[in-house]
Amino acid sequence: MVAKSLWMQKVAADPGHSQWYIERFRAMARAGDDLVGEARLVDAMVPRGAHILDAGCGPGRLxxxxxxxxxxVVGVDxxxxxxxxxxxxxxxxxxxVGDLAELDLSARGITERFDVILSAGNVMTFLAPSTRGEVLTRLRAHLKDDGRAVIGFGTGRDYAFADFFDDAxxxxxxxxxLLSTWDMRPFTDDSDFLVAILRPA
Incomplete structure (x- = not known):
């Protein structure tokens, strides 16, 4: 049994949490807020028609x-x-619908691996801590050998960047x-956000 993600623990504690989150982004979209900066970065990395996995896709903005x-695009949440x-x-x-800690898209008939896997919105920090390494392993298994994974999350969420690098x-x-923002500012030792563009080792 895979440990329940921190996100689903929040949902269990507050059944209205998911709807609040959905409406929050719908309201931001109506207000004309820029909600797709992460996707623009990924779009610039690949040719048209790329196969992209949105891992932890939420309500689908990216x-x-x-x-x-x-x-x-395939989105999993x-x-x-x-x-x-x-x-x-x-x-x-x-x-x-799927748990990234058990991700096996071949069982869903998706056998082609991905040019890019995107995981934005602090998804890595909403996973059960015990599953983070397994999630990264499963993302790697779904990535083409010349593909890239783009993962972003902030500090202060119980996942040190050094631990993430070890898990990766x-x-x-x-x-x-390594960047510190989705608009491509450099990552430094004192950055409070990480956008890691990773390749198969």
């Missing part, structure tokens, strides 16, 4: 943008309410480029 930009919102708000990608290395992923 996968939806990437699909509209001409990519073949553990929360069925978020997947339902993604299907409503961003038709086009293949949205799937153990999963067979090596840093290609």
């Amino acid at each position: 996968g939806g943008y990437l699909a509209a930009a001409g990519h073949r 553990v929360d069925p309410a978020l997947i339902e919102a993604a299907e409503q708000d961003h038709p086009g990608p293949q949205w799937l 290395s153990n999963a067979g992923l090596a840093p290609d480029l």
